[in-house]
Amino acid sequence: GAGVSQSPSNKVTEKGKDVELRCDPISGHTALYWYRQSLGQGLEFLIYFQGNSAPDKSGLPSDRFSAERTGGSVSTLTIQRTQQEDSAVYLCASSLIRAGNTIYFGEGSWLTVV
Amino acid sequence: QQQVKQSPQSLIVQKGGISIINCAYENTAFDYFPWYQQFPGKGPALLIAIRPDVSEKKEGRFTISFNKSAKQFSLHIMDSQPGDSATYFCAATTGNQFYFGTGTSLTVIP
Numbered sequence: 001g002a003g004v005s006q007s008p009s010n011k012v013t014e015k016g017k018d019v020e021l022r023c024d025p026i027s028g029h030t031a032l033y034w035y036r037q038s039l040g041q042g043l044e045f046l047i048y049f050q051g052n053s054a055p056d057k058s059g060l061p062s063d064r065f066s067a068e069r070t071g072g073s074v075s076t077l078t079i080q081r082t083q084q085e086d087s088a089v090y091l092c093a094s095s096l097i098r099a100g101n102t103i104y105f106g107e108g109s110w111l112t113v114v
Numbered sequence: 115q116q117q118v119k120q121s122p123q124s125l126i127v128q129k130g131g132i133s134i135i136n137c138a139y140e141n142t143a144f145d146y147f148p149w150y151q152q153f154p155g156k157g158p159a160l161l162i163a164i165r166p167d168v169s170e171k172k173e174g175r176f177t178i179s180f181n182k183s184a185k186q187f188s189l190h191i192m193d194s195q196p197g198d199s200a201t202y203f204c205a206a207t208t209g210n211q212f213y214f215g216t217g218t219s220l221t222v223i224p
Contacts, residue, residue, distance in 0.1 A: 004157075031210055042216040043158070043203065050210055091157055097210050102148050105157035 002026075004106035006092050012112045013082055021077045021109045025094030032075050033093040033103060034067055043091070049075060050097060082113045117141060118206050120215025127222050133191040135218045137204035140185060144206040144213075149178065149189050152201045152217075161202070162189070194222045 005024040013019050025032050034046040045059040049069040060066070064082075069075040079086055089110050095103040119138045127133045137147075148163035164171045164178040164187065171178045177190040191198055199222050204215040 033212070040219075043214045045212075048210065093157075095210075101146070101207070102160050102163060103212055105150075105159065107155075107157045 004092055004094050004104055006090075006106035006109050008109055009107065010110045010112075012114060015084060015113055016081055018078065018080045019082055019111060021079075021090050021092075021111070023075045023077070023092030023094075023106060025073065025075070025092070026104055029094035029096055029104075030072070031095045031097050031103075032069055033095075034075070034077050035091040035093065035105075036061075036088045037091055037108070038088045046077070046090075079111075082111075084113045087111055087113045116216070117213035118204060118215045120204050120218060122218060123216070124219040125221070127194045127220065129194060129196060129222055129224050131194050131222075133189075133194045133198065133220055133222070135189045135202055135204070135220070136186065137188065137206075137215050138184075138186045139206045139213075141206070141208070142185070143208045146207045147178070147180065147187050148205050148207070149176075150203040150205065150214075152203065154200075158203055191220075194220075196222045196224050198222050 007022045030051050032049040036044040047067045048056040064080045067077045089108040091105050091108045093103040093105045095101050121136050149161045150158035151161040152158040162173050162176045164180050166182050175192045180187045202218045206213050
């Protein structure tokens, strides 16, 4: 597609349930990032995928969070046993890896845990 | 540790005025400095970017000033308009590493 596509755009879930958020990056982009943005806050790095390399998981806040990227393209972020503090916008971004590159964000998945 | 420090946190400017947002960094390995603009309910979008071998880059009403020796860069929005009201993030990158500032909420008053 022309841009980074994320689904669902909005998700309301009950505390304790698992959720999956999907990201379809720009075609040809080898790098994929997940960020979290709480209401009115900055961008919190979660995880980074680059090609077939091991992902950089250093930003994942707890072991309830995991992500995978299948076939070097689509990525799924999974949050297990959701908590109210997980409520946020989850942003996916992709980029080419080269000097002077930039990353392109999707519109985000708005997660509300009730 | 915050790799990129951004200020102010919020900014209110009259229509027609100049909006200035500042960022500072420490890592001299950074080789690209983009600015992102985010409207409510949307993802951040690239606004303008600069490489460290250039001291200034201008695109329309938006200008980045870059001071390599001071490790600082800033975004200037000339003739600010209500439509510029958004959150602005600076970033510093090297290869696959992106570091964002904490964001500045800009409000332009008509």
